[in-house]
Amino acid sequence: MTRRTPAVAVERVLALAGAALVLLAVAVTAHAWREVPLPGPLLVGAFIAAIATGELLRIDLPGSRESAPIATAAAFAFAITSEAQRGEPADISAALVVATTAFAMGFGVAPHLMRGRLVRVSDLTTRLFSVAVAAVLFREVPLAEGRTLVQVALDTTVPRWLVAVAMLLVTLVALLVEAVLAAAARAARDHARFPRVLSDELRAASGLATALSTTGALIALAERPLGVIAIPLFLFPLVLTQFAVRRYASVRATYRQTIRSLSRLTELAGYTEHGHALRVATVSLAMGRDLGMSERDAVDLEYAALLHDIGQVALREPIPGGATVMAAPADQRRIANDGAEIVRQTGVLDKVARIMEAQTTPFRQVREFGEDLPLASRIIKVVNAFDDLVGDSPAPSRRDAAVERIHLGLGYEYDPRVVDSLTRVLGRGVH
Known part of the structure; x- marks a missing residue:
């Protein structure tokens, strides 16, 4: 029997839960439609168009995230809309909101699937x-004196600012639910610790959360005086924001690619084996997640791991095989210091330089003298030693021998907690 990974299990649970939610929403909507005609066809059609367009214009964010800000804001506005043009109540059920949003999302995602682009379920x-939570909280749950929030919003005696605050709170709760679910999926996918991933998700979402909440509330409030024209009118600033976010993500991706290209300098010059820097970075990043490292620190770890051998370009003669683990401690320190000095010249990677500078420091400096040795440096020290001993060999016996040799320096050269993490990561097939 094939063993399912946590990522596959979580993806499957989310997919089944999403399918069940859509089927339930469609069934409830179809049952209600027999008795009451579809409310506001023009309004529903406008929201379908906005959500589908937003999914079509989805963006890639740093950290391998995908987001559809326009679609999310439009869906939230649909979920909390209380009035249509001319003050008519928008008699829309939560089930209709979910069913319509699911249809629009599928319609918007279809072109991506046709082009062969990966779309995570x-x-x-x-x-x-998150849209379902917003719709249920606003339309179905009695929260104020036995009345739902949509009934409160339709009450002309209630101040509009109070209605706006209620709308913002509903969408913020919905975004919190989305962050929790996204963190669960990401933690399983990256074999990372859920609390740390949730913290990263909340930090990453904080910038867009305010824009999404306020845009959704503004559209919902403007439905009465403006009608469906409020949808494109208030989504337009979000379109401009999305272009700025896309540009930022592109710059980050280019920056990362530049670091990767620079890391190959030692390979092309014959100082290190082919793929050494990338292998060290891949395993180090997996270990950083395993040890609960934050996303920001993980980025510094990846950069330092990619550039950890750059100091070898200052050597008169290459080390055989580029294996610094075989070099004398003084030579290891010189390579690390030269590499750190090269990185410091950029003026923007001081933390990365500090990690590289400390990558050869024995763990006993921490244990015996209380030296502040970055976790990233301890990770790179272990992974570099492992890859120097194994290289790109797939032989399990060679890997076992390398881990056994590293264990000989446990507590003296290498941090025991980091070595345990290496064992776990290798057990998942990462190398």
């Missing part, structure tokens, strides 16, 4: 659940 499901 978990991303779609988490967004759909």
